[in-house]
Amino acid sequence: MILPIYTYGHPVLRTQCSHVTQSYHDLEKLIDNMFETMYNANGIGISAPQVGLSINLFVIDLSVLAEDDPSVKDVKEVFINPKIISIYGDESTYNEGCLSIPGIRSDVLRKSKVEIEYFDANFIKHRTKIDGIYARVFLHEYDHLNKTLFIDYLSGQEKHNLNRKLNSIKKGKYSINYPTYSEK
Numbered sequence: 001m002i003l004p005i006y007t008y009g010h011p012v013l014r015t016q017c018s019h020v021t022q023s024y025h026d027l028e029k030l031i032d033n034m035f036e037t038m039y040n041a042n043g044i045g046i047s048a049p050q051v052g053l054s055i056n057l058f059v060i061d062l063s064v065l066a067e068d069d070p071s072v073k074d075v076k077e078v079f080i081n082p083k084i085i086s087i088y089g090d091e092s093t094y095n096e097g098c099l100s101i102p103g104i105r106s107d108v109l110r111k112s113k114v115e116i117e118y119f120d121a122n123f124i125k126h127r128t129k130i131d132g133i134y135a136r137v138f139l140h141e142y143d144h145l146n147k148t149l150f151i152d153y154l155s156g157q158e159k160h161n162l163n164r165k166l167n168s169i170k171k172g173k174y175s176i177n178y179p180t181y182s183e184k
């Protein structure tokens, strides 16, 4: 089932997420719905707050990027209660966008490598090191669980330049070809 994506201005995107337990109601179905919602919006990652739920869960599928980066061909994963063990490596910029902030993209500086711990859809614990676009998307989605959006990293001037667009999104004025929910 395709869920509406909550957009910029909705308080759920600024709410700290909480721990997910194995007995969480209909977790398997929720994960399926999140993948379906993400694919429908041509996204490569989506977090629970973006579908209105303040829980530590996101999903990623980078296979669509395999043409540019064959190393991510098989990166399709569910992240439950993810943790960052360490973050390191050179900083790089990448032009990020977000399904909750339609029509806006911006260069964001992030470190390139991260060691992470998480539980998968079967509640099996993993500890691994990721880098490149995988680390980039992980960090973007991880931020969502901690009420942070990529636009928070922009300079005052950059943010000022986007103000009008951001205000329009807040008012629900944007055109996008997937279902959204902007009512407060």
Ligand code: ZN
Pocket (backbone or CB within 6 Å): 097, 098, 099, 100, 140, 144
């Ligand atoms: Zn996002």
